[in-house]
Amino acid sequence: MTETQEYPLPTVHLNGTPKESLLQGNVKILSAINELREAISSCQFHGRDYYVQDSDSFNAAYDERRKHLNNIGDFEQYIEKHIQHIITQ
Numbered sequence: 272m273t274e275t276q277e278y279p280l281p282t283v284h285l286n287g288t289p290k291e292s293l294l295q296g297n298v299k300i301l302s303a304i305n306e307l308r309e310a311i312s313s314c315q316f317h318g319r320d321y322y323v324q325d326s327d328s329f330n331a332a333y334d335e336r337r338k339h340l341n342n343i344g345d346f347e348q349y350i351e352k353h354i355q356h357i358i359t360q
Contacts, residue, residue, distance in 0.1 A: 301351065
């Protein structure tokens, strides 16, 4: 590894997966992440669906949703780093 990374990134070499295959696979993942974000955005998520439980249910549900959205964002950055790394090899 030539640059400091939190984790190893793939090395394109003669005995490894072809560069184009590595790139296409990661671009496909990134596209799926974008589709997931669109699906999440279009999914109804409103306090009216939680208030009958108790006064804090929506806040707890919102915090849980935000946690998972943040994880999706972290995974998106991970894939973007792979794409950028593969392109520059």
